[in-house]
Amino acid sequence: MTHRYDQLWLNANLFTIDCNSAATVMPDACLAVTGDRITLICPMRQLSAAPEQLAASVHDARGGWVTPGLIDCHTHVVYAGDRSMEYRQRLQGKSYAAIAEQGGGIQATVRATRQASEEQLLRASIPRVRAMLAQGVTTLEIKSGYGLDLAAERKILRVARQLAEVLPVRVVTTFLGAHVTPPAYRTTPEAYVDLLCQEMLPQLAEERLVDAVDVFCDDIAFSIAQTERIFQTAKALSLPIKCHAEQLSHQGAASLAARYHALSCDHLEYARQADVTAMAQQHCVAVLLPGAYYFLQAGQKPPLALLRQYRVPMALATDCNPGTSPTTSLLLMTHLAQHLWGMSTDEVLLGVTRHAASALGMADSIGSLQEGHIADFVIWQIEHLAQLSYYFGYIPPHQTIKGGVPQQEASHEQSQ
Amino acid sequence: MTHRYDQLWLNANLFTIDCNSAATVMPDACLAVTGDRITLICPMRQLSAAPEQLAASVHDARGGWVTPGLIDCHTHVVYAGDRSMEYRQRLQGKSYAAIAEQGGGIQATVRATRQASEEQLLRASIPRVRAMLAQGVTTLEIKSGYGLDLAAERKILRVARQLAEVLPVRVVTTFLGAHVTPPAYRTTPEAYVDLLCQEMLPQLAEERLVDAVDVFCDDIAFSIAQTERIFQTAKALSLPIKCHAEQLSHQGAASLAARYHALSCDHLEYARQADVTAMAQQHCVAVLLPGAYYFLQAGQKPPLALLRQYRVPMALATDCNPGTSPTTSLLLMTHLAQHLWGMSTDEVLLGVTRHAASALGMADSIGSLQEGHIADFVIWQIEHLAQLSYYFGYIPPHQTIKGGVPQQEASHEQSQ
Numbered sequence: 146m147t148h149r150y151d152q153l154w155l156n157a158n159l160f161t162i163d164c165n166s167a168a169t170v171m172p173d174a175c176l177a178v179t180g181d182r183i184t185l186i187c188p189m190r191q192l193s194a195a196p197e198q199l200a201a202s203v204h205d206a207r208g209g210w211v212t213p214g215l216i217d218c219h220t221h222v223v224y225a226g227d228r229s230m231e232y233r234q235r236l237q238g239k240s241y242a243a244i245a246e247q248g249g250g251i252q253a254t255v256r257a258t259r260q261a262s263e264e265q266l267l268r269a270s271i272p273r274v275r276a277m278l279a280q281g282v283t284t285l286e287i288k289s290g291y292g293l294d295l296a297a298e299r300k301i302l303r304v305a306r307q308l309a310e311v312l313p314v315r316v317v318t319t320f321l322g323a324h325v326t327p328p329a330y331r332t333t334p335e336a337y338v339d340l341l342c343q344e345m346l347p348q349l350a351e352e353r354l355v356d357a358v359d360v361f362c363d364d365i366a367f368s369i370a371q372t373e374r375i376f377q378t379a380k381a382l383s384l385p386i387k388c389h390a391e392q393l394s395h396q397g398a399a400s401l402a403a404r405y406h407a408l409s410c411d412h413l414e415y416a417r418q419a420d421v422t423a424m425a426q427q428h429c430v431a432v433l434l435p436g437a438y439y440f441l442q443a444g445q446k447p448p449l450a451l452l453r454q455y456r457v458p459m460a461l462a463t464d465c466n467p468g469t470s471p472t473t474s475l476l477l478m479t480h481l482a483q484h485l486w487g488m489s490t491d492e493v494l495l496g497v498t499r500h501a502a503s504a505l506g507m508a509d510s511i512g513s514l515q516e517g518h519i520a521d522f523v524i525w526q527i528e529h530l531a532q533l534s535y536y537f538g539y540i541p542p543h544q545t546i547k548g549g550v551p552q553q554e555a556s557h558e559q560s561q
Numbered sequence: 562m563t564h565r566y567d568q569l570w571l572n573a574n575l576f577t578i579d580c581n582s583a584a585t586v587m588p589d590a591c592l593a594v595t596g597d598r599i600t601l602i603c604p605m606r607q608l609s610a611a612p613e614q615l616a617a618s619v620h621d622a623r624g625g626w627v628t629p630g631l632i633d634c635h636t637h638v639v640y641a642g643d644r645s646m647e648y649r650q651r652l653q654g655k656s657y658a659a660i661a662e663q664g665g666g667i668q669a670t671v672r673a674t675r676q677a678s679e680e681q682l683l684r685a686s687i688p689r690v691r692a693m694l695a696q697g698v699t700t701l702e703i704k705s706g707y708g709l710d711l712a713a714e715r716k717i718l719r720v721a722r723q724l725a726e727v728l729p730v731r732v733v734t735t736f737l738g739a740h741v742t743p744p745a746y747r748t749t750p751e752a753y754v755d756l757l758c759q760e761m762l763p764q765l766a767e768e769r770l771v772d773a774v775d776v777f778c779d780d781i782a783f784s785i786a787q788t789e790r791i792f793q794t795a796k797a798l799s800l801p802i803k804c805h806a807e808q809l810s811h812q813g814a815a816s817l818a819a820r821y822h823a824l825s826c827d828h829l830e831y832a833r834q835a836d837v838t839a840m841a842q843q844h845c846v847a848v849l850l851p852g853a854y855y856f857l858q859a860g861q862k863p864p865l866a867l868l869r870q871y872r873v874p875m876a877l878a879t880d881c882n883p884g885t886s887p888t889t890s891l892l893l894m895t896h897l898a899q900h901l902w903g904m905s906t907d908e909v910l911l912g913v914t915r916h917a918a919s920a921l922g923m924a925d926s927i928g929s930l931q932e933g934h935i936a937d938f939v940i941w942q943i944e945h946l947a948q949l950s951y952y953f954g955y956i957p958p959h960q961t962i963k964g965g966v967p968q969q970e971a972s973h974e975q976s977q
Binding site: 227228229230232233236237272275276279280436439440471472473474477483484487489490526528529531532535536537538539540541 | 643644645646648649652653688691692695696852855856887888889890893899900903905906942944945947948951952953954955956957
């Protein structure tokens with residue numbers, strides 16, 4: 146007997162989108178998978194035959210909720226070293242400058258990441274990615290930016306690719322060589338931008354390690370002019386662009402990035418109306434990072450009212466990194482965005498699914514429950530969708546399905 | 562061949578206490594278990610023979626860290642119903658009074674909990690307790706207080722006992738019939754205290770469902786005089802006392818509870834010096850609840866400086882409940898206490914181990930890694946102990962051992 150579908154999930158409430166791409170719920174529904182694709186989404190009452198006749202394998206979601214697999218679209222999860230002691234010092238009142246002077250801060254992570262072998266770096270990163278997967282993530286963006294030379298940036302990006310081989314996760318890489326100027330170039334930052342544009346980026350793109358290019362544009366990082374040079378190089382290589390924009394001060398980076406058709410502008414605490422309208426015109430996603438906002442006790446909130454007014458899609462991500470957002474919990478980010486910024490349940494859930502997919506240029510294949518999309522989804526045994534961002538801390542998924550394959554939860558696997 | 566120990570863990574860094582009960586670390590150490598007890602703790606170099614000769618089963622912690630099993634010493638985790646929608650309304654600016662008027666607030670939980678069958682209540686609570694266990698908890702206090710009549714309070718306490726049978730967790734019950742005055746007694750609160758002291762508490766104690774007695778003493782709950790009546794009843798029944806004290810206003814409840822030799826006073830945001838010295842004299846533990854502080858955006862911090870000055874042991878707990886602290890993440894509480902209140906790593910880790918055990922009157926058998934103690938402990942694959950409260954969100958334990966038995970992590974089990 147041949148079946149129309151490989152697998153069929155019954156009795157589920159689906160978080161999906163309507164014909165206008167707005168969030169909606171399809172209650173008491175079913176979802177079928179064939180190969181790695183979603184091939185049917187419909188209310189239970191519209192099932193055309195007995196489930197066992199339709200699918201080789203039938204699962205009962207028993208009234209649980211189904212969301213798309215969560216997408217963490219902004220992370221620096223591949224790094225070596227430990228900065229927990231530095232955090233303690235900061236809580237005790239030590240300034241960031243004093244910590245940097247004694248060798249701490251981002252340069253400590255750069256040093257440790259450069260020193261680590263590729264295998265050490267992979268081993269250091271696996272537990273963090275496992276923790277993400279145990280919380281419903283199926284797609285993960287990973288930035289370089291703790292290497293700051295060709296060899297070390299390559300190492301990070303290679304580890305990012307390897308993570309997708311050793312763990313059940315889809316990985317998208319972003320080259321962030323322009324994260325901070327490396328110490329050797331402190332007095333000659335233009336020479337580092339030369340190196341980045343002429344050697345590092347072209348070479349790593351050639352090696353197919355780069356899915357997108359990001360620049361941190363700020364007073365303490367790269368200028369608007371330097372940022373534009375890097376964008377031009379990316380464009381010449383036909384690579385999509387992202388930008389750390391307006392986090393600590395207003396630079397006009399978001400408007401610039403929008404002009405270069407950036408997939409996303411990230412952080413945006415200091416973005417102004419002109420930036421937001423430029424982003425809206427170019428369908429650029431706003432990636433908001435409540436973890437860093439919370440951890441830095443920043444105070445300056447991103448301009449949510451403007452982003453809503455101009456209908457800029459808002460994504461949320463962990464920004465997982467050892468200095469400003471040591472977290473692997475994407476659902477906690479949805480809670481923080483709701484609790485600290487007043488985002489709605491629909492906004493935060495679209496922010497870690499559909500709009501996060503758009504921030505990676507992948508909204509045609511992941512991020513929403515649609516026929517034809519890749520079958521990445523999560524089943525939650527909760528009573529109401531709003532519980533996902535109401536509970537804070539840890540909400541274990543009932544099951545995660547990636548590319549049609551039901552996963553053991555990440556924590557089931559043996560740690561190495 | 563007979564072995565001296567059943568199990569031996571090698572190459573671990575132990576979070577333990579020194580002869581003055583202060584936090585200390587024993588690096589490069591081993592830990593042996595016989596039956597359900599810890600029977601050896603010593604540096605690796607002091608092992609008297611080859612590990613295989615000493616123990617039937619030898620495990621390599623590979624440089625990981627070992628803490629006592631985490632103890633969540635203040636929870637309301639047994640409840641029915643969902644208040645996530647009410648949370649959304651509050652974020653949208655609706656007042657608590659308005660929500661209560663439309664049937665929301667604590668009375669909504671009381672209604673749902675009364676309506677649930679014992680089995681339904683158990684099923685509703687299991688996922689929350691599972692989530693706690695997946696984060697390293699081995700002992701859990703559970704309060705009643707959403708029943709407010711004999712039958713419903715009994716149901717909650719029976720479910721609390723059942724949780725310890727169906728899941729690998731030690732449960733300590735607390736009778737909190739004096740949580741809030743039930744609607745039927747709103748104009749005659751003294752009659753409810755009569756009922757509580759003359760019928761409910763004696764009957765439930767008789768049924769061995771009550772390990773301790775708690776009272777919420779505040780303007781919106783029970784008065785000092787009512788609280789003292791309930792304490793007297795508890796004393797007459799030889800039951801230890803706890804108290805929700807000084808959370809929303811100063812009542813003098815902490816001093817009163819200390820006079821009655823309370824195990825702990827909990828919340829304490831508005832406690833004053835006289836309360837703290839009374840607690841210190843009576844060795845009463847301060848149970849601090851950063852989740853409720855954070856979730857309510859309360860602003861008034863507990864008097865940490867005074868508690869330190871008078872050496873009152875400080876425990877931390879989730880306060881897991883649907884209205885003011887919807888969280889199951891005890892480690893996130895250690896992070897919040899560090900991040901929002903400036904507690905140190907040692908303080909927060911003692912707060913969820915040794916001092917949490919004291920808050921339950923169990924510091925002689927659990928809460929610290931000591932020979933003779935029950936073998937409840939957690940292995941963490943982290944580089945430094947400070948990482949446990951530096952990461953926020955979810956840190957998966959490598960393995961949890963309860964009563965000498967290595968557990969599958971809670972998330973491994975089939976959900977029902």
